[in-house]
Amino acid sequence: MRTREGSMSTVVDVHCHVFNAADLPVKGFIHRLHLRNAALGGLLSGLIDTLIQGAAPSFEADLGRLNTLLGGGGGGGGGLEGLGPAPEESFEHEVDVAVAELRGTQPELLTRIGTALAEEDGAAGGLEGIGDATRTARRAVRWVKLFGRSRLDLVAELVRVSGDRLDLAVPLLVDLDSGLADRSRTTQQQQVELFEKLSRATMLGVLPGAGKARLHPFIGFDPLRELLARRTHDVETPLDLVKRAVLRYGFVGVKVYPPMGWRPSGNAADGRHTAQDAAELDRIVGDLAAWCEEQDVPITAHANNSNHADPGFDGYGGPDDWLPVLAAHPRLRLNLGHFGGAQQTEPADGWPWRMAQAMAAHHGLFADVGNHRIHDPAIRAGYAETLRSMRAGAATRSVAERVMYGSDWYMLALYPDDDLFLERYLTLFAGFGDEARDAFAGRNALRFLGFDDPRNRNAQRLSQRYERYAPANVPAWLAR
Template identity: 30%
Template sequence: MVDYDFWLAKGSQTRMPLAVQVEVMRQITIVTGGRVHAFVPFDPLRQVAFELGKTSSDSFSLVTDAIQTKGCVGVKLYPPMGFAAFGNKDLKTKDGSPFWKRSWLPSWTASPDLGQKLDDAMAMMLRWCEQHEVPVMAHTNVSNGVIDEFEALAGSKYWAQALSAFPRLRVSFGHFGDTSLVEDGLERARGFTALMAQDRTAAGANAFADAGYFVEVLKKQPELLKNLRQLYEDPLPPGRAPLAARFMYGTDWEMTLTEGGINEYLADFVSLFDGLEARPVIHQQQVVDLSGRFFGGNAADWAGLRKGEATRNRLEAFYSAHGVSMPDWSAKLD
């Protein structure tokens, strides 16, 4: 789920309001026996609008209730709509005009203190996620924004600020900063790997990335393998975690359906990782079962799905409250 109402429609809601979407996902989680869980969207601009009396819907309350009582696993963020993970108060346009004074946004967003208000809203949400070990999934590809200035807000430098403020935050950098490693190169991805800390007490100790919408695996597998090999074999500066322990499989499957050949997406990734796993450097990093980590283990670590972890405890309470038997994935992890 995503929340674009204030960024694209000045606050006008979709025909199915977010609260109804969350309820639909709650029912889907029940009828699928815990095999499908949602991420609920947080929009700091909606939160600011609520605090200014511009809307009756509170983004923070929607998120916390969805995670605590509706079976949602974590939070979804979409920064290229127009906000940074952190550091909004410092954003400026080249001509010095208010950063959010845009024709498609509500007039009140032109206020000079909006950046600080967005940071306050993000701080409230990220602090709660850190305290309750709630996973955050963020769109980090430079795409789908209205303008280039907004798309750039998905970048790693803003997440560096967020992790400095909330060092234990469980965050997944969606799309690994880019969905076209072959076409665009590795610079953005490397910006995110630099934030993945090995030390459990350091900022970025729970920072991960996913391969959602890596459609190059369908048409450019040899080139993608070469580029992923470079990322896996990059020298590890002191304190940085090996990518093998942080990179996760993903599909963004509704989008990949438009590419054709999607039936081979999983099989192509299996083949690609068979090649990666044989590389000597992986063994030197003392990483066991690279494929197992990529295809599920790392995601379980990021989301906190193992027995006794916070997310697992919330899901078990949800299952118990709704008469849902523990799903097979839990037995596999255990």
């Protein structure tokens, strides 16, 4: 893919994940991930118990691999045994073995998973017996087993399914413990330490399988945990850790998740919170936004009406919730992740249209297309028309400069042909012209991150990080 000037355009995945099951309360997360399909959510959650059972590589295990690589033992992936990524064929063999074992011990589970997943695909009528159900269920088995892989191997897989085209990947950490009333095995501090080294290994070019891709992560932040920390007067609060992650550990943004049970604005007293707590939640979001605005730190928020920790949180984090925050902090860069979701037809008052209209007034408002179901030809064609209409409309044409590529991998690995997601979206945007495709593929994301402007504090901090750790490897996409 080349620009008009002939130089290779930049591809940025602004919304991806390479955490594993140790980094989140995985059983509750998966169960709620498919809250609108309770059968599938329950089945996938049970599959985690059957296949993973706490077997994901620990913080200590991956830290040891990274320390060896950063200490010179890995030699760019050709050194000590076990430092390179697990071969893809080896992983696929593991998946086949797991499917075979389930077919022998729990054939009814495979059938139920295959049927539920086919219903999710909109193709349940196409299943023709146990063989078809098993082939469909294999996707679920493979997806679940990704949660059990090393974070280093997940980076290599992300790069592989993207066709080795990624220049920059932005893995988003999440803090979901409060919303899911559960606890991750790996603490937020441990994740910060681990992902700093994972990022640095890509800067130095010593992370096996990463190719040319650089990783620069966002830290997760939960206002509910911040609320508890303020109530108990903790010495360091989650917001303090966010600041330390950005200023000392090289993180380049913050990820938040309103469907866990809080709103960006307008929190109200309910069965969980007093009026005082609700007002404090509004202040917490304002404190985060004020600091991020001052320091040029972008925020990505889950912004599809999905994945609620509780059905009562339906609608939390929609575009209207964010408008008062953007009005109070006009220089804030905010990415509404998932852009409200992709549908075959989108009502005029749906989240995507309201986001597109808000972009005209708020120049720091962006959106990404992560986890869209464009493997479905009907959804892909209908969504292309929605985007075309937005780009042509006077009130919504700002989407041309604000919509970014983001995969939400490996969440989308449950869908068919997840390795075609990038190619399908590049082809879709190429229909609007090469400039549109290149803006979507990377240029808009670099502007959201601030990496196209040498005066931007986020770009300056990253430049200083390269000067300290990898002065010979400063990427061309980073303005200096």
